Structure formats: structure tokens, C-alpha cells
Amino acid sequence: MSAVHGRGRCLCGAISFEVHAPMREVSFCHCGMCRRVHGYAGAYTTALVDSFVLHDAQGALRWYRSSEHVQRGFCGTCGTTLFWQHEGSKVRGVTAGSLDAPTGLRAGVHIHVADKGDWYELPDDGLERRQGSFS
Ligand SMILES: [Zn+2]
Numbered sequence: 001m002s003a004v005h006g007r008g009r010c011l012c013g014a015i016s017f018e019v020h021a022p023m024r025e026v027s028f029c030h031c032g033m034c035r036r037v038h039g040y041a042g043a044y045t046t047a048l049v050d051s052f053v054l055h056d057a058q059g060a061l062r063w064y065r066s067s068e069h070v071q072r073g074f075c076g077t078c079g080t081t082l083f084w085q086h087e088g089s090k091v092r093g094v095t096a097g098s099l100d101a102p103t104g105l106r107a108g109v110h111i112h113v114a115d116k117g118d119w120y121e122l123p124d125d126g127l128e129r130r131q132g133s134f135s
């Protein structure tokens with residue numbers, strides 16, 4: 001397999017992983033589901049599903065089906081949210097916060113901005129803002 005482009009783990013360390021492919025820029029998702037899961041916008045990068053090597057000796061990884069075709073992966077022990085997976089997609093979303101520094105990533109885009117929480121304003125960071133998802 002190709003070189004490691006990123007490493008990450010959950011808070012308790014039960015789950016760790018390596019990403020053996022380039023990761024895209026970080027998307028900040030302001031949808032209502034991400035807000036509940038993350039407490040604020042969800043920060044996700046993506047990489048090819050096949051490029052993930054997962055270490056989960058205790059079987060801590062749980063998947064929650066948050067919508068018809070999407071599952072969210074998290075640690076059943078510490079609750080850290082790790083993955084976002086659209087059924088049949090070749091790419092997997094991974095939470096930027098679960099990655100070890102230096103990630104080499106850059107902030108890219110705010111998505112689902114129309115659904116953002118009413119208790120904060122979007123940062124004036126010059127990033128693109130989209131009503132919908134990233135394409
Ligand atoms: Zn954990």
C-alpha cells in the first residue's frame with residue numbers, strides 16, 4: 001500500500017487508523033445533524049475508503065445510520081466521532097479533529113450554510129460558502 005498521508009485516533013485510543021491516500025481540504029458542515037453530533041459544525045476531510053487501515057482490537061467502532069444512505073462511525077467507548085460514509089461511495093469522510101498533527105490539511109469550504117445554527121455567525125475567513133453539500 002502507498003505511503004501514509006494521515007493518522008488518527010479516538011479520544012480513548014481504542015480505535016486508530018492510517019490513511020494511505022491524499023486527503024482533500026477540510027469541509028465545515030453546518031447541517032443540523034452535524035451540529036447535534038459535533039456540538040458545532042462538523043469538520044471533515046475525505047479519502048478513498050480503500051486507503052483506510054483500521055486498528056480496532058476491542059471492536060469499539062460503531063456505525064449509526066443517520067439518514068437513509070449515510071452512516072456515521074464513532075467509538076462506542078469514548079464517543080469520538082470518526083467517520084462519515086455514504087453508502088456505495090468510494091470515499092469516506094473522516095473528522096479532521098481525529099487526525100494527529102501535522103495533518104498537512106487546509107480549511108476549504110463551508111457547506112450547508114443555510115442550515116447553520118442560529119447562535120453563531122459564519123467566520124469571516126474568506127472560504128467559499130455553499131448552500132448544499134460539496135460535489
Ligand atoms: Zn475511543
Ligand SMILES: [Zn+2]
Nearest residue numbers: 029030031034
Ligand atoms: Zn453535516
